Every structure is written in C-alpha cells, then in structure tokens.
Amino acid sequence: MATASGGTVRSIQVLRAIAATAVVYFHCNPPGGGYGFPQTGAWGVDIFFVISGFIIARTAFKRPEGFMRSRIIRVVPIYLVATVLTAVAVAAFPHRINSTEVSPDGLLKSALFIPYEMATRPGPILEAGWTLSYEMFFYVVVALALLATGSAKRGLTVAAVLLFLLVLSGWVSPSGWYLVRFYQSSLFLEFLSGILLWAAYERSRVNQGVFAGGRTSGAVTGVIMIAVGFTLLVAADTWDLFSAGFDERFVQYGVPSVLVVVGGLLTEPALSAGRWMRLLVELGDASYALYLFHPFVILFLSRIAFDSVLPGAGLGLRVVMLLLAIVLALVASVVVNRCVDGPIQTRLRRRLLGSTSSGKVMSRV
Known part of the structure; x- marks a missing residue:
C-alpha cells in the first residue's frame, strides 16, 4: 500500500510479515504435537483483518474504479494454485493429510469462497483459506455499497453499518444454518476497526495530528502500544x-490487534530505509504467499523429513528444527511471491486493469 505521497507504509508491511510468521508458528505447534512448544499465534489472522480494513478503506477512496476486479485479481489466482496443490497433496499422501476431504463439490465451494463443513473440520480444502471467505465477503459488501452510493465515504459507511448489524444478529440470535452463522462472526469488527483507523490516520496526516507527530515521541508511544498489544x-x-461461550474473539484478539496496528502507524515517521527494512518490507509483501503456502513446508518437515526425529528430540534440537521450518517457509514465500504470484499479478493487471505497475503494491491482503 502506498501512502499519499507514493511511498510504502513500512510499519504495515513489517506487521504483515510478523502476523504471517505468527501463523506459521501456530501451525508448527498443534496441541500435543508438532515441535512441542506453547501454541500461540492464531491472532496473526486478526492483525491481518485490521490491516485489511485499513487498506480497503484507502483503496475505496484512492482507486474506487475497478475495485472488485482488483480484489479478485489480487486474491484468487494464487489461492487457486494453493488449493489445487493441496488437493494433489491429499491424493498423493492421504495418510498424512487425513483431515482434508477432496470432492467436486468441495473444490467448487473452495474456489468460490463458500463456507462449508467437512466431516472432520470446516472447509475449504486449503485449511488456512477460511479467512479468505471473510475477506471476499467483506470485499463484496464494500463493492456493492460503493456501487449503490456512488461515493467512497457513503459506501464505506453503508458497508460498515451492514456488517455491524450482521455481527449484532449473531450476538442476539445465532443462526442454525452454518453458512449464515459463519458470517455472523465478530471478526468483521476487526475489518471495521481498520476502516476507522484509516479514517483517523488520514485525518491526522492532513491536520498534522498524532500520526504525523515527531519521530521520537510518536515512536516511543507506538513501541509501547505494540509491546502491550502483543x-x-x-x-x-x-x-x-x-473461555466464555459466546463469540469473544474480537475482545480476545481483535482489540489487542488494533492496538498493535495503531502502534505500528505511530512508529512510521521514525522508520528509515535500510537493508533490514527492505528485507522486512519484502517479507511483508510476500506475507500472502507465506500464509497460503507455509502448510506445505510444515507438512513436509514435520510429517516427512522430521517424522522419525521429532518425537524423541530434546529442547535444543526442537528449537533448531522449529527455526529451520520458519526460515524455510519465509524463503519459500519470497520465491513464490517473486516467481509465481508477482508475474501473475503483472499480467492480469495489465490485461484487465490497464496497469503498467509490477503489481508489487501494498494493497495486498
């Protein structure tokens, strides 16, 4: 995502890299298995959702034309690649991936981001793809609201109200139909928080407010907020x-995630370009590829390469293997982003949007 001046919001990129890496750690340590460390990191998804609301609000104002086409181009192609590879992996190693069912109906619903249930877990075929069902629904609501109102401000307001009412309906009367209940989740409050954060961020930048403050004071406050949030x-x-019986995820993960993203934006003026920052920005750019493809790395290492070693490994060896898994997942994501996703984005944007850019922009989820 570019700023109004055309630069990259480095803090957002760094947070995307951290969020995706947290999800990798989470999937490396399932309960009673994996590398045997305490399980945390699922909240990386919630940070992504807050960032997504921030990015989509900016896109609606800055580039409303072709909004839905650009979202589909950004999200769908590489997701379909990952979904097909997952289906192939299930067919090749059915005893290693026994929680995933592949059927024509499941493939169709997965490709169309339609939530459904398998016998052992919820769909889609690519297990991590459940978040994209929320993302695409969010995009569709925003796109329809923009089309109906003809205004970015009114459109985002209408979309926000509709999504809030949907969440409210889940609190008041959860549906017995899985498809409806899926979309009654408080997760949409994280998208809405991102929209509100973007509005505050833009207003502050224009009026020289808190997000446009001095390098030292703003950065210190931001670091404190990030530390508290994490x-x-x-x-x-x-x-x-x-451990309440209602949908409390927004309280558990959403509020701290908002705190982290606000803190990140406060540190933005103090972040300077450099070798390490360029690396972090690239990892942030590759975070979508990391999110989609890290399960393949984890599957290969934990269930094939390390299968005979992990059960009896000591703490030191498990630390080394965990770090190796995370590093390999990061490297694989950069390769996929550069060699697969990047070229796909470039071609599709040129053909369908008339864009001459490389497609390597911060509007990615």
Whole structure:
C-alpha cells in the first residue's frame, strides 16, 4: 500500500510479515504435537483483518474504479494454485493429510469462497483459506455499497453499518444454518476497526495530528502500544483469559490487534530505509504467499523429513528444527511471491486493469 505521497507504509508491511510468521508458528505447534512448544499465534489472522480494513478503506477512496476486479485479481489466482496443490497433496499422501476431504463439490465451494463443513473440520480444502471467505465477503459488501452510493465515504459507511448489524444478529440470535452463522462472526469488527483507523490516520496526516507527530515521541508511544498489544495476545493464549461461550474473539484478539496496528502507524515517521527494512518490507509483501503456502513446508518437515526425529528430540534440537521450518517457509514465500504470484499479478493487471505497475503494491491482503 502506498501512502499519499507514493511511498510504502513500512510499519504495515513489517506487521504483515510478523502476523504471517505468527501463523506459521501456530501451525508448527498443534496441541500435543508438532515441535512441542506453547501454541500461540492464531491472532496473526486478526492483525491481518485490521490491516485489511485499513487498506480497503484507502483503496475505496484512492482507486474506487475497478475495485472488485482488483480484489479478485489480487486474491484468487494464487489461492487457486494453493488449493489445487493441496488437493494433489491429499491424493498423493492421504495418510498424512487425513483431515482434508477432496470432492467436486468441495473444490467448487473452495474456489468460490463458500463456507462449508467437512466431516472432520470446516472447509475449504486449503485449511488456512477460511479467512479468505471473510475477506471476499467483506470485499463484496464494500463493492456493492460503493456501487449503490456512488461515493467512497457513503459506501464505506453503508458497508460498515451492514456488517455491524450482521455481527449484532449473531450476538442476539445465532443462526442454525452454518453458512449464515459463519458470517455472523465478530471478526468483521476487526475489518471495521481498520476502516476507522484509516479514517483517523488520514485525518491526522492532513491536520498534522498524532500520526504525523515527531519521530521520537510518536515512536516511543507506538513501541509501547505494540509491546502491550502483543503481550495481551500471547497472554490470552497462555492463560486462557477468555473461555466464555459466546463469540469473544474480537475482545480476545481483535482489540489487542488494533492496538498493535495503531502502534505500528505511530512508529512510521521514525522508520528509515535500510537493508533490514527492505528485507522486512519484502517479507511483508510476500506475507500472502507465506500464509497460503507455509502448510506445505510444515507438512513436509514435520510429517516427512522430521517424522522419525521429532518425537524423541530434546529442547535444543526442537528449537533448531522449529527455526529451520520458519526460515524455510519465509524463503519459500519470497520465491513464490517473486516467481509465481508477482508475474501473475503483472499480467492480469495489465490485461484487465490497464496497469503498467509490477503489481508489487501494498494493497495486498
């Protein structure tokens, strides 16, 4: 995502890289298995959702034309590649991936981002793809609201109200129909928080407010907010702070995620370009590829390469293997982003949107 001046919002890119890496760690340590470390990091998804709301609000104002086409181009192609590869992996190693069912109906629903249930877990075929059902629904609601109102401001307002009412309906009367109940989730409050954060961020930049403040004071406050946010996220998992029977995820993960993203934006003026920052920005750019393809790396290492070693490994060896898994997943994501996703984005944007850019922009989810 570019700023109004055309630069990259480095803090957002860094947070995307951290969020995706947290999800990798989470999937490396399933309960009673994997590398045997405490399970946390599922909240990386919630950070992504807040960032997505921020990005989509900016896109609606800056580039409303072709909004839905650009979203489909951004999300769908590489997701379909990952889905097909998952189906192939299930067919090749059915005893290794026994929680995933592949059928024509499941493939169709997965490709269309329609939530459904398998016998052992919810769909889609690509397990991590459940978040994209929320993303695409969010995009569709925003796109229809923009089309109906003809205004970015009114359109985002209408979309926000509709999504809030949907969440409210889930609190008041959860549907017995899985498809409806899926979309009654409080997760949409994270998207809405991102929209509100973008509005505050833009207003502050124009009026020289808190997000356009001095390098030192703003950065210190931002670092404190980031530290508090991540502490709350890890604490929620470590001490099981939330065990109520209702949908409390926005309280558990959403609020701290908003705190983290606000803190990141406050540090933005103090972030300077450099070798390490360029690396972090690239990892942020590859975060979507990391999110989609890290399960393949984890599957290969934990269930094939390390299968005979992990059960009896000591703490030191498990740390080394975990770090290796995360590093290999990061490297694989950069390769996929550069060699597969990047070229796909470039061709589709040129053909369907008339864009001459490389497609390597921060509007990615």
